[in-house]
Amino acid sequence: MSRATASLRSMPTGQRLLSCTHSAEIWLDTEMQDLICVRKGALRVDCVCAGGERHFVTLVLEDELIGPWLRPEAGACYVLTALTRTVLECRTVPEQAAELYLNSLSAMARRAARLSALVRGNAADRVMGLLTLLTGDRREATPIELPTRKNLADMTALTIETVSRTITRLRKDGVLRPRRSKSARVNGAFMLHRPDLPEAPRDRLGMAA
Secondary structure (H helix, E strand, C coil), X not given: CCHHHHHHHCCCCCCCEEEECCCCEEEECCCCCXXXXXXXXXXXXXXXXXXXXXXXXXXXXXXXXXXXXCCCCCCCEEEEEECCCEEEEEECCCCCCHHHHHHHHHHHHHHHHHHHHCCCCCHHHHHHHHHHHHCCCCCCCEEEECCCHHHHXXXXXXXXXXXXXXXXXXXXXXXXXXXXXXXXXEEEEEEECCCCCCCCCHHHHCCCC
């Protein structure tokens, strides 16, 4: 049984939500029988081999589902890492789950194609590509809670130092602007302004045309 499902089932009757702190890990195994819906936040999915090596697989974003179809091969397992503060909901798999299965595989295939592009190009392109993906491709200014530098580096095939320099550059150029609550800055929380908007020209960020 996955730790996420076990935690959800141990909650009071009728309560099916699990709040995950930033960087919390949830391990899945072959006995997973329920659906897990990401109500808020985002997860990275890694496959952990029998020897302990981890390989980044995909992302699961808000309103998307993880189900029994995500089964590791023998000797391996999947681990979900909360990239931000995340809320998960446990749901029972409906009798007719074929459409959910196909939609999930389709979404994962599209996501895999986009993620593969994040390991090519300059650092600004890679980091902005990931941040844009995490915010649902919205063109307007969008709130975002940044994943850890390590998670950003892992998913973009950059070093942590390069990611840190890129984030600093994006902040300097006004692409990432700190969010505030009652005049106090919220740690790790920003507004993402797309770099193709007039106030943040692409050439200032080293973006490809």
